[in-house]
Amino acid sequence: MQSTFNKLLTVIHFIAAFVLILIALITMGWSVYEIFASLFTDDKDGFIPLILQSVGAIIIAAALVDVAQYMIEEEVFSEKELRNPEEARKTITKIMAIISIAVSIEGLVYIFKAGTENLSLLIYPASLIFVSSLSIVALGIYQKLSISVETKTREVIDSDNHN
Incomplete structure (x- = not known):
């Protein structure tokens, strides 16, 4: 029973890590899209704040990837107990x-x-x-x-x- 529960938790951690990576990729893609889309608009005053907002979003996305990597390394591929x-x-x-x-x-x-x-x-x-x-x-x-x-x-x- 405990083995089945551990396998279930491993699958849940893997799914959570996969979702985090997916969210991170979407966030990065959207940030890049917004920057390129703003290049073709007349609102040049809002470009720098948009760049800074995009940098912040990409930093958060990178942190999400790091957390997902940790989850996969520690909860999926290695032993559960320290x-x-x-x-x-x-x-x-x-x-x-x-x-x-x-x-x-x-x-x-x-x-x-x-x-x-x-x-x-x-x-x-x-x-x-x-x-x-x-x-x-x-x-x-x-x-x-x-x-x-x-x-x-x-x-x-x-x-x-x-x-």
Whole structure:
């Protein structure tokens, strides 16, 4: 029964990853289409904001692809349970890196957008970049602390193997 349930969850994760990739591709395609369509209109004032909006959409699409890739690698092709602290650290690092990159790039896009519209709007993108930087620092602290756990785990395993 548990094996059937695990297979069902694997199929669900695969379908979810496939849908995320499909949504990402549609988002990227639509963004490129809007840029090319705007080249043939008379509204040249709206071109730069459209470019910035498209860049933001493509960044989000790339983050969706990264999440889908993670789901496929971790939930479809590998074991479901994290067996040791090193695997947990690598998984958390990968997820947090995806989030931090997406947030920081989105903050940069909004900085450029705020610069073309209203400088008082810079508080939100600056906050995004600050939070992204803070998450990277927190991730570094987590990695530093988790290395000691991994070392202790290896020492215990090595001492058990030698006895």
